[in-house]
Amino acid sequence: MGIKKRKAYELEIIDIAFGGKGLAKPDGLPVFIDRCIPGDIVYAKITKKKKSWAQGKLIKIIKESSLRKEGKCNYCNFCGGCKWQQMGYDLQLEYKKRHVFESMQHIGGLKDIKILDVLASDDIFEYRNKMEFSCSSKRWLLPSELENEDIKKDFGIGLHVPGTFDKVIDIKCCKIMPNLGNDILEDVRQFIKASNHPAYHLRTHEGFWRFLMLRHSVAFDTWMVNIVTKSKEMDEVKGLAQILAKKYPAIDSIMVNITDAKSGVSIGKEEICLYGNDHIKERLGKFIFKISPNSFFQTNTKTCEKLYAKVLEYASLTGTEVVMDLYSGTGTIPICLSDKAKMVYGIEIVKSAVIDAKENAKLNGIENCEFLEGDIKDVLPGLKQTPDVMIIDPPRVGMHKDVVKQVLSIGPPRIVYVSCNPATLARDLEMLYPTYDIKEIQPVDMFPHTYHIESVALLLKR
Ligand SMILES: C[S@@+](CC[C@H](N)C(=O)[O-])C[C@H]1O[C@@H](n2cnc3c(N)ncnc32)[C@H](O)[C@@H]1O
Numbered sequence: 001m002g003i004k005k006r007k008a009y010e011l012e013i014i015d016i017a018f019g020g021k022g023l024a025k026p027d028g029l030p031v032f033i034d035r036c037i038p039g040d041i042v043y044a045k046i047t048k049k050k051k052s053w054a055q056g057k058l059i060k061i062i063k064e065s066s067l068r069k070e071g072k073c074n075y076c077n078f079c080g081g082c083k084w085q086q087m088g089y090d091l092q093l094e095y096k097k098r099h100v101f102e103s104m105q106h107i108g109g110l111k112d113i114k115i116l117d118v119l120a121s122d123d124i125f126e127y128r129n130k131m132e133f134s135c136s137s138k139r140w141l142l143p144s145e146l147e148n149e150d151i152k153k154d155f156g157i158g159l160h161v162p163g164t165f166d167k168v169i170d171i172k173c174c175k176i177m178p179n180l181g182n183d184i185l186e187d188v189r190q191f192i193k194a195s196n197h198p199a200y201h202l203r204t205h206e207g208f209w210r211f212l213m214l215r216h217s218v219a220f221d222t223w224m225v226n227i228v229t230k231s232k233e234m235d236e237v238k239g240l241a242q243i244l245a246k247k248y249p250a251i252d253s254i255m256v257n258i259t260d261a262k263s264g265v266s267i268g269k270e271e272i273c274l275y276g277n278d279h280i281k282e283r284l285g286k287f288i289f290k291i292s293p294n295s296f297f298q299t300n301t302k303t304c305e306k307l308y309a310k311v312l313e314y315a316s317l318t319g320t321e322v323v324m325d326l327y328s329g330t331g332t333i334p335i336c337l338s339d340k341a342k343m344v345y346g347i348e349i350v351k352s353a354v355i356d357a358k359e360n361a362k363l364n365g366i367e368n369c370e371f372l373e374g375d376i377k378d379v380l381p382g383l384k385q386t387p388d389v390m391i392i393d394p395p396r397v398g399m400h401k402d403v404v405k406q407v408l409s410i411g412p413p414r415i416v417y418v419s420c421n422p423a424t425l426a427r428d429l430e431m432l433y434p435t436y437d438i439k440e441i442q443p444v445d446m447f448p449h450t451y452h453i454e455s456v457a458l459l460l461k462r
Contacts, residue, residue, distance in 0.1 A: 003029055005049040008059055013040040016095045018102065020083060020451025024056070031056050034162070035083055039065025067091060072125065073175040078142060080162040082176060082449030093118040093445060096453040100422045100443050108426030110433060114440040119310070121303045124448040129216045129282070129301050131177045133157050133168075133185060135192065135199040135209040140167040155199050157189050157212060166202035176449065180250060181214045184225060187247065188212050191240045200230055205262050208233070213293065218301040219283035222252035226293040232258050232270065241274040253277045255293045267294045279356070284308060287335050287364050295353040296329040300446040307418070307444045307454060308336045314416040314442075314458040315389045317341050324387035324412070326376050326403070327394045331357025333418075334369045337391075345387070346371045347379050380406045389414045398424025404431045411435070415459040420446070425455055437462055 003009065003026060011024035013036040022036025024044075033044045033056040041063040044056035069088050071077070076085040084092050097118050104110040121127055139156030158171030170189070173182045192199065197208035211228035225244055227237055234256070241254040254275035257267065271278075271293065279290045282297065284305055291297045298304035311333060315323065317340035325334045328346025330353050338344055338361075346369065348354050354373040361369045372379050377400050390412040392399065398421065399407070407415070408431075415436060419425035429438055436459040444454045 003027070003031065003046055003049060003054055005046050005054075008043055008045040009056075010041065010043055010062060011056070013038050013042060013065070016098075016451075018099070020095075020099075029054060033058050035077060035086075036061075037065045037068050037087055039067050073173065075142070075159075075169055075171060076449075078140075078161060079159050079169055079171070081159050081174065083162075084451060085449045089120070089124050089448065092448065093120055096445060096451070097443055099451065099453060100425075100441060100455055103422035103426040104429070104441070106426075107423050108430040108433075110426065110429060110438065113438050116440060116442045118443040118445050118453065119303070119306050121300055121445045121448050123300075123302060125175045126178045127300045127302070127448060128176045129218060130297070130299050131174060131181060131214050133171065133212045133214075134160060135207075135211065136166060136168040137199045137201045137207055138167045139170050140164065142169070155193055157185065157192065157199075157209075177214065178216050180223065180248070181216060184214060184223065184244065184248060184251070185212065187244060188225075188227075188240065191243065195236050195240075197229075197233070197236060205230075205260075210259070215280050215291065215293075215297075217252075217280050217282045219288075220252075220281055221250060222280060223248065223250050224253040224255065224280040224291075224293065225251055226255045226257060228257045228259065230258070230260050234272070234274075238274060245275045251276065253280050257293060284332060285336060287332075287360075289330055289332060289335070289360050290356055290363060291330055292352045292356050295350065295356050297332070298446065303444060303446050304332075307446065307456065308333060310442050310444065310456045311391060311416050311418060312337060312340065314414075314456060315340070315391065316414065317389065321388035322385055323389045323391065324383070324385075325391040325393070326380075326407075327392065328357060328371065329353050329393075331360045331369065331371055333391055333393065334371070335360055335364055335366055338364075338366045338369050341389075342368065344369045345383070345385075347376050348373065349375050376400070377402045377406065380410070383410075386410055387412045389416065391416045391418065393418035394424075394428075396421040396424065398428050401431070404428060408432065408435055411461060413461045415457075417457040417459060419455050419457070420452065422453060422455060425457065429457060429459075432459060435462060436460065 013022040015023040017023040021032040043060040048055035071085040156170040200207035213226040215224040323344040334344040357371040439458040
């Protein structure tokens with residue numbers, strides 16, 4: 001066929017490739033196209049062409065795959081949030097398991113690893129307990145909005161269109177967060193539109209309103225509203241807080257984070273509590289957790305309980321063990337393991353998370369957890385004790401290679417590795433493999449409608 005860049009072709013999608021994209025193979029050349037499902041016949045424009053692969057952009061579906069389902073949300077063909085909404089959930093789980101399996105084989109060179117069926121999320125909509133919406137002075141228009149001259153393009157609050165950093169889709173209803181969040185989002189949108197301050201401009205770095213972060217507590221059905229602004233002009237923000245606090249009894253906390261940092265992070269250099277508590281509370285099993293606006297907390301609360309139950313099972317505690325939890329966040333894993341272990345140490349780099357972890361231990365009357373603040377690679381070498389069990393739950397980038405070396409030199413008999421990225425899990429397991437048997441991997445679906453998958457691996461020292 002002689003595939004050429006910028007030309008469009010009719011292609012048959014034959015599989016799902018790494019990264020969740022549809023795969024076509026005209027004349028044997030792999031072409032990766034987002035939002036396609038095996039069995040689709042599509043018309044796609046080639047946007048990138050390399051020697052051994054190409055990337056395409058979906059223009060039109062000519063014939064829909066029999067596997068295709070109706071998306072529930074108006075934005076599912078455009079938004080970066082959940083690109084797999086039109087794929088049946090069982091099929092999503094199948095591809096997620098395969099993603100873990102193929103990562104082990106192709107990235108880690110690890111064959112014959114036992115990978116269990118994915119533990120599914122009970123809720124596949126309204127499951128996210130945290131959403132972060134960006135404010136932009138450039139609103140991206142849906143195809144159905146293009147002809148409508150009444151729609152102003154100078155403000156949008158929502159999620160990014162993949163591949164653009166300064167344009168957002170003005171999201172009116174996001175189906176993966178509990179619905180009250182959409183009402184709060186709408187009120188914030190109307191307030192900002194009528195306000196005297198403009199939205200932040202990601203290219204010029206001018207403007208005021210930056211992000212709206214919403215957190216929901218499943219156990220208490222309460223909300224945290226966190227407004228991120230560029231500067232500390234609080235009159236209007238206080239007005240917004242008053243309106244929201246009055247209208248929504250479920251709002252337990254309204255925070256403002258102020259940051260003029262040019263990067264797109266929502267963590268403020270200064271944080272002010274405008275209403276209620278400076279945190280939100282959540283429950284996992286029998287334990288209660290206090291979560292500050294910028295502390296990490298697993299985003300699917302109910303499935304997190306399944307994840308931690310697997311961690312507990314793999315840790316195989318009898319009450320006499322010393323456990324070390326690397327990357328401990330707000331202390332959730334140490335606290336959930338505390339009554340089955342002799343002592344649990346948590347190490348975490350974010351100060352507010354360590355403060356939360358210590359308070360969380362106190363809140364639950366736990367005395368056998370200790371939390372250390374710092375970069376794992378600096379803290380680990382100073383620790384005297386060899387743990388019986390080590391839990392490792394790093395961010396998407398996985399472990400720093402110095403940390404892998406330190407773990408190998410400490411040599412705990414049992415490691416439970418929790419990962420949200422099969423690629424870095426495979427890379428790190430390959431380095432641990434000469435010393436550790438990889439007994440099995442349990443994928444857990446924390447993120448329905450995305451290709452993301454969490455995994456828990458059990459490693460035993462040879
Ligand atoms: C995937 S989260 C896991 C948190 C926790 N285990 C949980 O389940 O909620 C990863 C955590 O690692 C922390 N972190 C990232 N890099 C780190 C580093 N170099 N040293 C220590 N902690 C780090 C992050 O702040 C975050 O809290």
